[in-house]
Amino acid sequence: xxxxxxxxxxxxxxxxxxxxxxxxxxxxxxxxxxxxxxxxxxxxxxxxxxxxxxxxxxxxxxxxxxxxxxxxxxxxxxxxxxxxxxxxxxxxxxxxxxxxxxxxxxxxxxxxxxxxxxxxxxxxxxxxxxxxxxxxxxxxxxxxxxxxxxxxxxxxxxxxxxxxxxxxxxxxxxxxxxxxxxxxxxxxxxxxxxxxxxxxxxxxxxxxxxxxxxxxxxxxxxxxxxxxxxxxxxxxxxxxxxxxxxxxxxxxxxxxxxxxxxxxxxxxxxxxxxxxxxxxxxxxxxxxxxxxxxxxxxxxxxxxxxxxxxxxxxxxxxxxxxxxxxxxxxxxxxxxxxxxxxxxxxxxxxxxxxxxxxxxxxxxxxxxxxxxxxxxxxxxxxxxxxxxxxxxxxxxxxxxxxxxxxxxxxxxxxxxxxxxxxxxxxxxxxxxxxxxxxxxxxxxxxxxxxxxxxxxxxxxxxxxxxxxxxxxxxxxxx
Amino acid sequence: xxxxxxxxxxxxxxxxxxxxxxxxxxxxxxxxxxxxxxxxxxxxxxxxxxxxxxxxxxxxxxxxxxxxxxxxxxxxxxxxxxxxxxxxxxxxxxxxxxxxxxxxxxxxxxxxxxxxxxxxxxxxxxxxxxxxxxxxxxxxxxxxxxxxxxxxxxxxxxxxxxxxxxxxxxxxxxxxxxx
Numbered sequence: 001x002x003x004x005x006x007x008x009x010x011x012x013x014x015x016x017x018x019x020x021x022x023x024x025x026x027x028x029x030x031x032x033x034x035x036x037x038x039x040x041x042x043x044x045x046x047x048x049x050x051x052x053x054x055x056x057x058x059x060x061x062x063x064x065x066x067x068x069x070x071x072x073x074x075x076x077x078x079x080x081x082x083x084x085x086x087x088x089x090x091x092x093x094x095x096x097x098x099x100x101x102x103x104x105x106x107x108x109x110x111x112x113x114x115x116x117x118x119x120x121x122x123x124x125x126x127x128x129x130x131x132x133x134x135x136x137x138x139x140x141x142x143x144x145x146x147x148x149x150x151x152x153x154x155x156x157x158x159x160x161x162x163x164x165x166x167x168x169x170x171x172x173x174x175x176x177x178x179x180x181x182x183x184x185x186x187x188x189x190x191x192x193x194x195x196x197x198x199x200x201x202x203x204x205x206x207x208x209x210x211x212x213x214x215x216x217x218x219x220x221x222x223x224x225x226x227x228x229x230x231x232x233x234x235x236x237x238x239x240x241x242x243x244x245x246x247x248x249x250x251x252x253x254x255x256x257x258x259x260x261x262x263x264x265x266x267x268x269x270x271x272x273x274x275x276x277x278x279x280x281x282x283x284x285x286x287x288x289x290x291x292x293x294x295x296x297x298x299x300x301x302x303x304x305x306x307x308x309x310x311x312x313x314x315x316x317x318x319x320x321x322x323x324x325x326x327x328x329x330x331x332x333x334x335x336x337x338x339x340x341x342x343x344x345x346x347x348x349x350x351x352x353x354x355x356x357x358x359x360x361x362x363x364x365x366x367x368x369x370x371x372x373x374x375x376x377x378x379x380x381x382x383x384x385x386x387x388x389x390x391x392x393x394x395x396x397x398x399x400x401x402x403x404x405x406x407x408x409x410x411x412x413x414x415x416x417x418x419x420x421x422x423x424x425x426x427x428x429x430x431x432x433x434x435x436x437x438x439x440x441x442x443x444x445x446x447x448x449x450x451x452x453x454x455x456x457x458x459x460x461x462x463x464x465x466x467x468x469x470x471x472x473x474x475x476x477x478x
Numbered sequence: 479x480x481x482x483x484x485x486x487x488x489x490x491x492x493x494x495x496x497x498x499x500x501x502x503x504x505x506x507x508x509x510x511x512x513x514x515x516x517x518x519x520x521x522x523x524x525x526x527x528x529x530x531x532x533x534x535x536x537x538x539x540x541x542x543x544x545x546x547x548x549x550x551x552x553x554x555x556x557x558x559x560x561x562x563x564x565x566x567x568x569x570x571x572x573x574x575x576x577x578x579x580x581x582x583x584x585x586x587x588x589x590x591x592x593x594x595x596x597x598x599x600x601x602x603x604x605x606x607x608x609x610x611x612x613x614x615x616x617x618x619x620x621x622x623x624x625x626x627x628x629x630x631x632x633x634x635x636x637x638x639x640x641x642x643x644x645x646x647x648x649x650x651x652x653x654x655x656x657x
Contacts, residue, residue: 055486059493066497087497325647332568336648367648369568370540370581371609372626388575 047094048101056095063091084197084225096190103183113176113432117168119161120438120451129436129451131462144439144448150468151435167437175432175455181423185416192412200225201232201285201406206314208295208399212239212265215283220404234406236283237265243398245292250342250354252319259289259400274402284406291401293318294339296362300328301383301390308389314399315339320352323363333373333387338363339396340377350377360396431455435465526591529601532641533632537583537605540565544581547573557635557642572611577620580610584625597636602649604629 046052071079082088120126144167148158156169203220207213214237217223217230241260248255258275262268263282274280280287294317299310315324317339325336342354343361350361359379366374366386373386383392433454440447450469454461536555543551549566556562572579589602610623633644 051482051485055489055493058486059490062490062493063497087493090496091493330567332564332571334648365648368571369564370607370628371579372628372648387571 047098048105050102052098053095053102056091056098060091060095063088089197092190092193096187099183099186099190103180103187107180110176110180114174116157116159116173117170117434117436119159119166119168120436121166123438123440123449126436126438126449126451129434129453131453131458131465132449132451144437147437147468150471156433156435165439167435169435170432171434172430172432172455175427175430178423178425178427178430181419182427183423185418185420185423188416188419189413192409192414192416194409195412196407196409199232199406199408201229201234201404203233203404204290205402205404206291206293206295206399207240207259207402208312208314208397209240209243210397211312213237213402214265215404232406234283234285234404236263236285236287236404238263238280238282238287239265239268240400241271243289243292243400245355245398247355250356252355254292257289257292257400259402261287284408286405286407288403288405289400290403291318293399293401294341294357294360295397295399296337296339296393297395297397298335299392299394301392303388305390312395312397312399318355320355328389328391331389332368333389334367335391336365336367341396357396357398362393362396364391366391428456431457433461525593525599526588528641529591529599529632529634530586530588530603532634532643533601533603534586536632536643537586541581541583544569544579547578555643557637557644561643561645573614576614578612578614578617580608580612580623582608584608589629599634599636599641600631601634602629602631 046055067079067083070082118125126132144160144164148160148167148169151158151169154171156171157173158167158169160167202224203217204222205213205220213219215233215235217233220233223229223233239262241262243259244256245254245258246256247253256275258273261272261274261280263270263272263280272280274287274289276289293315295312295314297310297312300308302308309329313326315326315337316322317324317337320340320342321338323336323338325334327334339360339362340350340352341360342352342356342358343350344353345351350363361377361379363377364374364384365372366384368387374384376384378384378393380393380396383390385391431454433452435450435452437448437450440449450465452458452462452465532555536552539552539555543549543565547569549562549569552562552565553559568579584606586606587604589604591602592600594600605628607626607628608623609626611620612618613620629649630646631649632646634641635644636642
């Protein structure tokens with residue numbers, strides 16, 4: 001310590017310019033450090049208390065409320081970014097810690113409460129029951145044995161002592177486990193949220209009829225979360241055989257949207273139909289059909305008629321009238337396409353009567369950078385020529401937007417919800433009810449002291465016990 | 479009860495302060511996003527002029543690039559390399575056919591301008607062009623000059639304090655829709 005002190009004094013002596021500032025900064029750092037340590041200790045101590053749970057819960061509600069307000073002004077993506085920031089992670093971590101720290105010390109007491117009811121040995125033992133009464137005179141047919149039978153008929157586990165003086169009955173003995181399950185559910189949900197946050201993957205891919213998707217991360221159009229999350233992409237593959245859609249009265253309301261798929265693509269071990277409400281579980285991921293569109297198949301030929309290129313292009317041309325474009329590979333030509341699946345000409349302008357494919361036509365505009373080299377409406381199967389090239393559209397395939405979602409945290413969250421609901425139901429419906437009685441001789445007469453306790457609806461329980469007692473004796477509440 | 483309420487209030491105030499402080503330190507842009515998002519929409523007049531000027535400069539460079547057959551000339555006015563590659567591909571295509579292209583911008587009518595945050599904007603214009611194909615060797619005209627009127631939407635980005643063209647998409651013009 002003295003060496004440190006000497007060293008400090010030397011520092012002050014050899015630093016004439018900042019000689020005054022350095023100790024001040026150190027003192028301030030010391031004060032801040034002490035305050036931080038004190039705050040950390042307080043937080044550490046508070047984390048053991050159930051009151052902290054309330055504060056954290058209210059803080060959570062506050063944070064979510066702020067997100068909701070933010071969401072009114074900002075795009076969803078911004079709100080999602082905020083929800084992934086440190087305060088939220090800290091809140092979840094503190095909630096998890098608080099939950100564990102509150103649960104662990106209370107675990108032995110909770111498990112003890114699952115034990116059988118204790119036989120009262122004297123009136124002092126009955127004092128712990130919050131509702132108590134006295135049956136002043138015991139006469140036939142009321143006996144402890146009759147009460148035992150009545151309680152057993154009502155589902156109580158009854159214990160009688162050997163000389164028939166005291167009785168203890170319990171129903172819903174394991175109800176405290178419901179509490180435990182309910183709190184464990186929070187733990188599972190929080191663990192699930194952490195797993196989801198670190199491993200969840202969602203990607204959209206557009207596939208056409210006859211196309212195979214090999215699950216390559218680069219083939220996804222959009223992925224969540226953004227960035228390099230290719231390691232999160234599930235290993236799966238499937239081939240789309242057919243995509244179909246039916247519409248309500250030819251309007252843009254799907255009554256059915258489906259895709260017949262074969263999986264995995266190389267083995268074709270299984271065949272199924274994927275719908276929005278009927279996902280396919282593949283490679284630990286959920287595969288759902290969420291969108292519909294058209295993919296024109298084009299063939300590009302050179303001046304000599306030789307095929308230069310052919311492909312089915314996934315375009316955003318649904319609903320009919322939507323224009324999208326694609327570039328011819330290796331060429332400066334951009335082809336703008338509008339699909340009219342069920343065409344009708346109104347004042348020379350094509351429109352679509354419905355969304356169903358009935359003799360479709362394509363409205364085309366082809367640009368070579370600044371120069372428009374073709375414009376016109378062509379029926380499917382015909383070709384157009386420009387700049388010495390010939391572009392044919394022999395086929396219009398249906399395409400579907402497929403969402404691949406892999407969320408390893410979801411089963412944890414789901415299990416957490418199930419456990420929580422189960423625990424709550426168990427706790428409410430089979431709550432613990434106790435009845436204890438003791439026969440005491442008082443002034444030459446036999447008096448039966450009875451006590452009752454229930455986790456919930458205590459007075460209702462006592463009323464029931466009283467009704468039971470009245471059948472055999474005169475009960476009164478004290 | 480009073481003490482408990484006070485503690486709750488202090489804890490919640492701390493949580494709020496912690497939230498805003500951390501969000502501000504970690505993601506200043508996210509924190510300011512609502513303010514930035516509020517600026518989405520029609521651009522102010524000063525921006526409008528700068529955007530139009532950027533498109534005019536880009537078109538000028540395109541004309542020069544075709545005249546000198548040098549796609550690198552457009553690089554000064556673009557934000558992404560793709561546009562320069564497009565010009566290069568077009569020049570190569572024309573060269574393979576033994577042709578050159580003369581482009582001339584006759585007029586530019588400005589339509590809507592839209593800001594998308596502080597550094598992104600789109601500008602819709604109607605351009606009148608004349609293009610003429612010429613023989614690459616002799617320079618003789620291969621076809622009479624042709625006029626065209628195009629409605630285009632330019633997407634621009636502000637980099638290094640200047641607006642530059644990211645890309646352009648052709649839109650069906652009003653006159654074409656009527657036909």
